[in-house]
Amino acid sequence: MIPHPHLFKAALTADALNLGPHWVYNQAVLASAYPKGVSILTDPLSKYHPGKAAGDLTHYGDNLTLMLRTVSNDGAWDRESFIGNWQEFWSDTTSYRDGATEETLSRLDKPNLPASTSNDIAGASMALALTGLIEGADEGSLIATIREQTGFAHRDLETMDAAEFFTRVILRLRAGDSLYEALEEAASANHETLKAQDALQKATTAQSSDDHLKVAAEFGLTCHTPDAFPLVLYYLLRYPTDIVAALSDNALAGGDNAARALIIAIVLAAANGWDGSLDESWQAVKQQSELAKALAS
Numbered sequence: 001m002i003p004h005p006h007l008f009k010a011a012l013t014a015d016a017l018n019l020g021p022h023w024v025y026n027q028a029v030l031a032s033a034y035p036k037g038v039s040i041l042t043d044p045l046s047k048y049h050p051g052k053a054a055g056d057l058t059h060y061g062d063n064l065t066l067m068l069r070t071v072s073n074d075g076a077w078d079r080e081s082f083i084g085n086w087q088e089f090w091s092d093t094t095s096y097r098d099g100a101t102e103e104t105l106s107r108l109d110k111p112n113l114p115a116s117t118s119n120d121i122a123g124a125s126m127a128l129a130l131t132g133l134i135e136g137a138d139e140g141s142l143i144a145t146i147r148e149q150t151g152f153a154h155r156d157l158e159t160m161d162a163a164e165f166f167t168r169v170i171l172r173l174r175a176g177d178s179l180y181e182a183l184e185e186a187a188s189a190n191h192e193t194l195k196a197q198d199a200l201q202k203a204t205t206a207q208s209s210d211d212h213l214k215v216a217a218e219f220g221l222t223c224h225t226p227d228a229f230p231l232v233l234y235y236l237l238r239y240p241t242d243i244v245a246a247l248s249d250n251a252l253a254g255g256d257n258a259a260r261a262l263i264i265a266i267v268l269a270a271a272n273g274w275d276g277s278l279d280e281s282w283q284a285v286k287q288q289s290e291l292a293k294a295l296a297s
Contacts, residue, residue: 005295006274007132007170007266008068012291013282014247014265015061016041018258021251022058023048025221027213030252038251039244041284048096055286058258059096062089063126065287071133072294079148083108098122104153115155121228123154124163125262131170132266143167159225161194166263173270179240182271183233194229203233212238212249221255232260236267243268244277 002008020042021030030038033045041054049058057065066089070082090097090105097105100118107113127149134142143164150163165186172182187196206215215234220227231253239246246264251257282288 002068002071002133002295002297003135004132004270007269008064008129008295009282009291010243010265010269010274010278011129011132011262012057012061012064012285013278014261015057015064015258016055016285017247017281018251018261019044019049019052019056019058019061020054021254022046022258023256025254027217027252027254030254034248034252037245037248039248039281041281050096051094055284057285057287059098059101060122060126060258060262062093062095064129064262065291067126067129067133068291068294072297077130077134077145079145079152083152100153115151116153117156118154119156119159119225120154120223120259121159121162121225121232121256121263122223122259123150123152123156123159124166124225125259126150127163128166128170128263128266131167131270139168139171142171156225158193158229161191161196162225162229165189165191165194165196165229166267169267170270173267179236179267179271183236194225199230200233202230203237206234207237213253216250216253216255221253221257223256223259228256228260232263235260235264240268241272243272243275 017038021038022044023046024030043053066085067082070085071077074081087108090101100116100120103116127146130146130149146163146167147160150160168186168189169182172185183200187200209215216231219231235246235250243265246268247261250260250264
């Protein structure tokens with residue numbers, strides 16, 4: 001059995017919701033396209049997901065699907081099995097191949113070359129989904145596994161630290177902490193390069209603003225961890241119990257909203273459970289029946 005299927009289901013649903021607004025940086029365009037917020041699955045507005053339509057997953061969701069299939073087929077997480085599945089999928093697909101994917105593909109068969117050092121927050125986002133798939137590992141082992149998975153295609157220390165940070169948040173939530181307590185505890189841990197306490201303070205101070213779009217633009221909408229990490233914290237603090245509102249506002253902020261959305265969904269599902277508010281969107285995911293079967297295995 002998948003130990004925490006609601007975390008993975010939340011991540012997949014968030015990814016599908018963000019296919020439409022993904023990588024659109026113009027907030028006015030998004031506001032016009034989604035006047036009632038981002039709450040339904042739509043076709044992509046950007047050029048980055050050719051051939052995909054409402055109900056499909058982004059390339060991040062494709063990676064999550066590979067992770068889920070690995071566990072479903074093998075009965076447990078097996079990194080080497082995943083890498084084989086990953087290489088086969090990305091060598092023959094029309095799904096968007098970002099820079100980290102291209103670089104990793106070019107180096108898998110060349111161990112003498114250094115791994116991709118991409119600092120895209122997506123590396124941490126996708127690896128964090130393992131918290132929904134792995135059971136029985138102690139804290140140190142789980143953190144090590146998620147850092148290793150992040151580093152597979154995003155071997156940037158700050159990004160690996162961010163993955164560890166949110167893993168610690170998930171563990172504290174499971175231990176009974178409130179979301180803010182879990183964030184504070186994770187921020188107090190030693191990190192190699194991530195300035196977690198500074199980012200948490202920045203996100204906390206920004207709660208005084210009523211204009212989340214302005215805050216997001218000032219924080220930075222890019223894929224890169226220095227921009228994305230505090231912005232994820234900002235939306236978690238803004239909506240600690242409302243996953244629908246958190247995902248909608250994050251999507252309307254633009255940029256790499258899909259990568260941020262994975263973390264937001266996983267953390268808020270861990271904090272509040274699956275309350276059914278995303279049921280309609282989950283049912284609209286094209287691969288829903290296959291994914292649901294794997295999650296129940």
